[in-house]
Amino acid sequence: MKIDTARFGEIDVNEERLMTLANGIPGLEHFTTYFLLPADDKDESPFYFLQSAEESGLCFFLADPFSFYPNYEVNLDDSTLDQLDIKDPEHALVLSILTVQGSLQEATMNLKAPLVFNTVARTGKQMVLKQEYGIKEPLLKQVVAQEGE
Known part of the structure; x- marks a missing residue:
């Protein structure tokens, strides 16, 4: 299936790569179909793009939070596990939305x-954690800490 995107032009996406976020993303609930694009061709980067299949200009820049915050914890409750039909932790993929204004x-x-x-059922959900994490944590925490010294 061909999908027109503002960032990448027209992309041929196998329907098996489409992800459904049943409730959308808060503020964008009416867009529920997306696909993940690794930021590099070798799938070695912690960065991804989450492109809407319904709105060409809707694309999020994501990253694997564990690559930048090794002690980060996401505890999924039974309700979330059931809603996403996650039976094996290997099938869960956790990504965080990045905000980039200027440089990385x-x-x-x-x-x-x-x-x-x-990743198997191709479903997703944005969840709000009970842990005390921020919505604007520095991506490159070590760089920020070194600059402050």
């Missing part, structure tokens, strides 16, 4: 409300 060194990551995907 200044980017922030939303650790409070990650996106959780079932």
Whole structure:
């Protein structure tokens, strides 16, 4: 299936790569179909793009939060596991939305409300964690700490 995107032009996407976020993303609830694009061709980068299949201009820049915050914890309750039909933790993918204004060194990551995907069932949900994480945590925490010294 061909999908027109503002960022990448026309992309041929296998329907098996489409993800459904039944409730959408808060503020954008009416857009529920997306696909993940790794930021590099080798799938070695912690960065992804989440492109809407319904709105060409709707694309989120995401990152694997564990690559930048090794002690980050996401505890999925039974309701979320059931809703996403996650039976095996290996099928769960957790990504955080990035905000980049200027350079990547200044980017922030939303650790409070990650996106959780079932990579087998191709479902997803943005959830708000009970843990005390911020919505604008520095992506490159070590760089920010070194600059402050």
